[in-house]
Amino acid sequence: MPPSPNTGRTSSRSWIAVAIGVVVLVAGFTGAWLLRPDAAPVAAPAPTPTVVTPSATPTPVATPAPAPVGFAANTASYDLGALPQVDVFAVIPSLPVDPDPASAPTGEVVTAAGAGAPVFSDPTGDPVAVLPAEYVYGGTTVPVVERQEHWVRVLLTGRQATPSTGNPGQLTGWLRAQDVTFAAVDARVEVSLSARTIDIVGPGGSERIATDFGSGVEGTPTPTGRSFIMTTRVEPSFGYTRGYPLVYLSVQSPTLDGFGGADVAITAFHYHDARSGAISNGCIRLDPAAIQRLSELPMGTPVLITP
Structure with a gap:
């Protein structure tokens, strides 16, 4: 293992198709004779019965669109300068270790859309770190392992702890979709x-x-x-x-x-x-x-x- 650099310092949109109900209109047939006011009434012809064949399949019923899957949106503003930076040297105990290390990522990567993106350990809480858009030793382009409408879970550099103090495994974190730029990775x-x-x-x-x-x-x-x-x-x-x-x-x-x-x-x-x-x-x-x-x-x- 080579020495690491020593200075300096990354939701497939789940749309659920809405079933469109089809309304089948069945029109009945009726007959009638129109008479002039001065005309003698005549007998109406016997009506011809109309046979309606029932459909082999029931008429679909419109299904309302389900609520988006995942955590609710968060549009709050945060002071990124007050947060520790995620990089290769970082040790951030509040970020979780990868809970599903054997699964394949989604085929997407993201980078911070601005100077940095707030990183959350839990989308229902406040951010605990910031992912910079650029860093001299890389680690700012990160793979998506879970995508929701408003959030993505990604792999990150750094550690939750060193081996002598805790679990040094692969870090993960949550980013808001509004804070990142998506790209495909095909390998x-x-x-x-x-x-x-x-x-x-x-x-x-x-x-x-x-x-x-x-x-x-x-x-x-x-x-x-x-x-x-x-x-x-x-x-x-x-x-x-x-x-x-x-x-x-x-x-x-x-x-x-x-x-x-x-x-x-x-x-x-x-x-x-x-x-x-x-x-x-x-x-x-x-x-x-x-x-x-x-x-x-x-x-x-x-x-x-x-x-």
Whole structure:
């Protein structure tokens, strides 16, 4: 696992179709004779009975539109400057750890529409942090894992706690849909630690980019569950990468409070000469072709690591 950077500081609209009732009008037939005032009355012809065939299916009844699913809208204004920033260095105890780490995201990512978006641990309360629109170490484009009419739940960088003090797992939070800009993300990365495979899965199918790699040892395992690509960069000072990019993830070590003198322990994909089996501090070590391919993916791309 490489040292993390050490300075500085991310609701598919649920519409329920309304059934439109169809009103079937059945007209009866009646007959009548019109007589002039000076004309002698004549006998009316016998009426011809009209046969009405009942419909085979009942007439649909209009259904009222249901109430929108999810939490109510919140249009309040908040002082974002008074809130802690969500970034790779942040430790925010009030933000929840991902409750459903094995599920796939929705295929959307969001970024703050303004300078920042308030982050809520619970949409019925007040915000507890702010997601900046820009940050030097990334993490501002975040995947949506649940979308409602007025809210989205997203994955975030940072931690709820360090491993020595609590649960360091992947953070989540709620953002108001009015505060973010949506974009589609058409790929995700799937890593199987047991099968030693890595695939990029998209609309056109699955592309296998690795059939072996280096991963964490027992004391410093590679974290499992869903996360996302936080940032991608080349660090010339990391000689073991041979100049290839490091693809940093949003999730950090489950056992290390910090690494290499920094107070963060970020998981990353990166190149290494030794890259087979349990060998690392939690990072995933790859060959040049695989790391180059991963470096082409956009920020916010979901990553799912399974045991």
